[in-house]
Amino acid sequence: MAYKVLVLRGDGIGPEVAGEALQVVRMVARRSAVDVEFKEGVAGGHAIDQFGTPLPDDVLKLAQESDAILLGAVGGPKWDNPNADKRPEQALLGLRKALGLFANVRPVKTLRELIPASPLKPDLLNGVDLVVVRELTGGLYYGKPSEKRQGKDGREAVDTCFYSEQEITRVLRFAFELARNRRRKLTSVDKANVLSTSRLWREIASELAKEYKDVTLDHQLVDSMAMHLVRRPRDFDVIVTENMFGDILTDEASVLAGSMGMLPSASLGEDINSAGFRVGLYEPIHGSAPDIAGRDEANPLAAILSGAMLLEHSLGMRAEAELIERAVESVIHEGYRTRDLGAAPQGKLLGCKAMGRLVRERIEALEPEAG
Secondary structure, X not given: OOEEEEEEEEOOOHHHHHHHHHHHHHHHHHHOOOOEEEEEXXXXXHHHHHHXXXXXXXXXXXXXXXXXXXXXXXXXXXXXXXXXXOOOHHHHHHHHHHHOEEEEEEEXXXXXXXXXXXXXXXXXXXXXXXXXEEEOOOXXXXXXXXXXXXXXXXXXXXXXXOOOHXXXXXXXXXXXXXXHOOOOEEEEEEXXXXXXXXXXXXXXXXXXXXXXXXXXXXXXXXXXXXXXXXXXXXXXXXEEEXXXXXXXXXXXXXXXXXXXXXXXXXXXXXXXXXXXXXXXXXXXXXXXXXXXXXXXOOOOHHHHHHHHHHHHHHXXXXXXXXXXXXXXXXXXXXXXXXXXXXXXXXXXXOOHHHXXXXXXXXXXXXXXXXX
């Protein structure tokens, strides 16, 4: 039986970084004698241009038939009109909702050699290894009504933040289980001093903590969490929060790693695929960076690491995922850099293709040690 992976290269630098990630995943699967069938579709801005919609029906159907999805990035200034009916980001929202991808998992781990690329003091960054779990299908981004309208005193707008007990419980339970398999520390982030949804969130988190007595639960308000994340990041293991708070905090956390170009992500659902694991969508957290698109300057490492997460979480290939992670760490340890990672020794500043090729070479060298 062949596992099915859908590749959506996207816009801007998306095709470049997704292309390098695809080569890595394809190579590792082939060397491990795992049969993976890769199909490609168009989503985002280019889909709007070609088909008049950011997520064509046939692409959504392919996604629903796949074990996992690998995505580059979507969006760009060409489609930035906030009043447009069709926007590239709607492809992501549509995939998340249709596939029930409720948990966005973003690991943040500092590498010693990249600490100088961060604006934070080095002594704050040594040993940082945390994961942010963001609820992905509820909250302000999906609540109704959400509209701009004319009121009696002029223009007005409304957005609705809605969460059900079931939505909160499933993402919190996911985070508790993740923490149980790490350092057994869970920080739940809310705004319970102001928001009713956050008070329900905190109430359910406290109830679930009674089932996970081996996990230490800590509550943080989102404003104080934003401060603690850059003042004492080593103190955190697994952080779980609602949709909008998670969107903001994970971008803030990218400064810990030195660049968004180093951070992968997985969006996971409840559905079990043909491999017996969770269906997931995997993408780097960075955007489409249209200013460098087509110039071979993009950093493919976040996309490659997203491919590693795909192998682990949706295909159960943990050893192969670790092999990719080791290869990425190896090229960084050796001093190779893309432009977003700061200064590089003579001859070690690489473009997107060269960095991807180097990672594949290191995988070849490291492969006998895998397993």
